[in-house]
Amino acid sequence: MDIIHLLPDSVANQIAAGEVVQRPSSVVKELVENALDAGATEIQINIKDAGRTLIQVIDNGRGMSETDARMAFERHATSKIQQADDLFHLQTMGFRGEALASISAVAQVELRTRRAEDELGILIEIAGSKIERQEAVGCATGSMFSVKNLFFNIPARRKFLKSNSTEFNHILNDFYRIAIVYPQVSFILRHDDNELFHLPESSMRQRIVNLFGKNINAQLLTVETQTSLVKITGFVGKPESARKQSSNQYFFVNGRYMNHLYFRKAVLQAYDRMIAPSTYPSYFLNFEIDPSSIDVNIHPTKTEIKFENEQALWSILLAAVREALGKFNVVPGIDFDQDNSVDMPVVQSSTQISAPTVSFNPVYNPFKPNSSGSSSSSSSTYTPKTMKQFDWEKLYAGFESEGNTPVQTQMEIISSLSEEKEEKKPAAETASEYFQFKGKYILTSVKSGLMFIDQHRAHERILYEQYLRSIEQQKMVSQQLLFPELIDLSVEDALTMEEIKDDLAFVGFDIDLFGKNTYRINGIPANIEVSQCAAIIEEMIADSRNLTKDKSAVHKQIALSLARATAMPYGKVLSKDEISQLVDQLFACQNHNYSPSGDPVIVILPEEEISGKF
Numbered sequence: 001m002d003i004i005h006l007l008p009d010s011v012a013n014q015i016a017a018g019e020v021v022q023r024p025s026s027v028v029k030e031l032v033e034n035a036l037d038a039g040a041t042e043i044q045i046n047i048k049d050a051g052r053t054l055i056q057v058i059d060n061g062r063g064m065s066e067t068d069a070r071m072a073f074e075r076h077a078t079s080k081i082q083q084a085d086d087l088f089h090l091q092t093m094g095f096r097g098e099a100l101a102s103i104s105a106v107a108q109v110e111l112r113t114r115r116a117e118d119e120l121g122i123l124i125e126i127a128g129s130k131i132e133r134q135e136a137v138g139c140a141t142g143s144m145f146s147v148k149n150l151f152f153n154i155p156a157r158r159k160f161l162k163s164n165s166t167e168f169n170h171i172l173n174d175f176y177r178i179a180i181v182y183p184q185v186s187f188i189l190r191h192d193d194n195e196l197f198h199l200p201e202s203s204m205r206q207r208i209v210n211l212f213g214k215n216i217n218a219q220l221l222t223v224e225t226q227t228s229l230v231k232i233t234g235f236v237g238k239p240e241s242a243r244k245q246s247s248n249q250y251f252f253v254n255g256r257y258m259n260h261l262y263f264r265k266a267v268l269q270a271y272d273r274m275i276a277p278s279t280y281p282s283y284f285l286n287f288e289i290d291p292s293s294i295d296v297n298i299h300p301t302k303t304e305i306k307f308e309n310e311q312a313l314w315s316i317l318l319a320a321v322r323e324a325l326g327k328f329n330v331v332p333g334i335d336f337d338q339d340n341s342v343d344m345p346v347v348q349s350s351t352q353i354s355a356p357t358v359s360f361n362p363v364y365n366p367f368k369p370n371s372s373g374s375s376s377s378s379s380s381t382y383t384p385k386t387m388k389q390f391d392w393e394k395l396y397a398g399f400e401s402e403g404n405t406p407v408q409t410q411m412e413i414i415s416s417l418s419e420e421k422e423e424k425k426p427a428a429e430t431a432s433e434y435f436q437f438k439g440k441y442i443l444t445s446v447k448s449g450l451m452f453i454d455q456h457r458a459h460e461r462i463l464y465e466q467y468l469r470s471i472e473q474q475k476m477v478s479q480q481l482l483f484p485e486l487i488d489l490s491v492e493d494a495l496t497m498e499e500i501k502d503d504l505a506f507v508g509f510d511i512d513l514f515g516k517n518t519y520r521i522n523g524i525p526a527n528i529e530v531s532q533c534a535a536i537i538e539e540m541i542a543d544s545r546n547l548t549k550d551k552s553a554v555h556k557q558i559a560l561s562l563a564r565a566t567a568m569p570y571g572k573v574l575s576k577d578e579i580s581q582l583v584d585q586l587f588a589c590q591n592h593n594y595s596p597s598g599d600p601v602i603v604i605l606p607e608e609e610i611s612g613k614f
């Protein structure tokens with residue numbers, strides 16, 4: 001009996017959908033790319049429930065005929081290529097012809113489309129790869145795709161979708177990747193009937209500002225270079241705008257977003273010694289290159305692209321970014337501030353210069369204000385009438401001896417008393433229990449050898465558990481600011497802020513909405529500087545983004561981000577009391593052996609290993 005057979009189209013489409021439709025953002029990406037390929041200049045995107053309930057894309061492109069509209073939902077149906085060689089001369093976004101077939105296999109899809117030369121358009125409704133309705137209707141020129149109830153026939157896939165905020169963040173990421181590189185196209189993005197973006201036709205710089213906020217405008221440096229191999233245009237961020245999160249990093253090639261780790265290293269090398277370790281600069285760079293020298297068909301999502309001359313392009317990119325950083329004088333130089341400078345007179349050759357002299361009264365006694373050597377006139381504002389006079393001779397009576405002044409006698413007595421105290425004190429008490437080494441480690445003797453404590457990681461562990469305890473117990477400890485601080489966030493960060501705002505209140509942040517994507521900071525935790533609060537909040541938002549539905553995971557991430565930001569830095573010299581307090585607090589923690597990131601806090605050097613060194 002034969003056992004090999006062809007899969008039904010519906011099953012094959014669902015299998016293909018596993019590659020093409022990974023989550024709601026995949027649907028948005030495919031539909032918007034199709035709209036761009038259709039020549040649309042205006043695109044509207046309507047989202048409900050982060051794409052679970054509805055994804056609607058409306059464009060004013062060319063539209064389709066009745067036959068084309070029906071064929072568009074067939075597998076491998078495309079207008080982009082006719083033969084294999086066309087794969088190496090692609091100028092369009094999509095070309096495989098599986099997007100609509102895959103989407104219609106896992107959702108309920110409605111298409112309304114009309115060409116400019118047609119009086120009526122066509123309506124097609126498909127659910128689970130089955131055509132349920134097809135008829136002529138009146139509609140505007142272009143296309144309107146409505147994708148409803150994504151994964152309605154695959155409950156397992158729908159179950160494993162993340163929270164609405166996480167899924168919508170993925171939609172925003174794909175939206176950014178398209179909107180940035182197509183500034184000549186206007187976009188409108190709505191989520192749950194709230195208009196988040198209304199982007200008119202503009203320049204690339206203005207489009208970036210409209211997407212990420214007006215604060216980014218002052219941080220952008222222009223990159224523009226052209227060679228026989230490639231033309232690179234776009235922007236890079238100033239070094240001071242580098243973040244700990246690798247966000248706002250975008251490469252494009254011929255209008256298509258790409259993820260290229262090799263080129264990313266070139267950009268990072270251009271910033272060598274300009275940014276702090278473990279921070280990342282922003283960049284928005286577009287490569288215009290001959291399509292025949294690249295291969296975009298090496299990855300299902302088409303985000304990884306192979307170049308024919310990668311090493312040469314790497315060098316060109318490195319030089320272009322370095323030129324942008326140098327051209328705009330990013331490297332600090334000597335700044336002669338004329339307004340605050342000291343007026344230095346010019347020395348003439350005829351000027352006689354004499355050495356400064358010092359005058360003093362050899363008979364002046366500070367313990368006798370009215371002595372003959374003291375001057376009756378004083379520059380001090382205090383006079384004998386306003387300041388109480390002390391009889392210093394009577395105060396030091398009994399300390400005087402032959403051949404010694406009162407001060408000398410006092411110092412000798414104090415010194416002798418200290419020596420007697422040290423002699424009576426046991427040797428174990430005079431020895432220091434803890435020793436700080438290089439401002440990094442705390443050393444102490446234990447039974448098994450020598451214990452090393454990383455003071456930064458120890459403090460991070462202590463603060464992490466304190467902050468986590470405050471969140472879980474909902475303790476609101478905050479110091480109110482006399483002058484509240486304002487912080488402008490991107491749409492993506494503002495959505496995350498709404499998710500974690502209540503949790504931030506439990507660690508001492510008093511924050512409320514001041515305007516569209518603008519928040520007012522009224523209070524902060526007691527151990528945070530005002531100048532640091534905006535950067536710390538942005539870091540906590542970035543760390544908390546794309547977390548699971550589990551609220552405890554968000555709490556842990558907030559506590560970790562805040563502990564990292566406020567933990568004492570390496571190199572801080574501690575007093576003996578501070579060291580003792582730090583060690584006591586560390587060993588009171590639930591897990592004192594490891595930092596919240598999993599790095600070791602305590603290392604013990606065995607006595608045998610120490611003896612072996614001798």
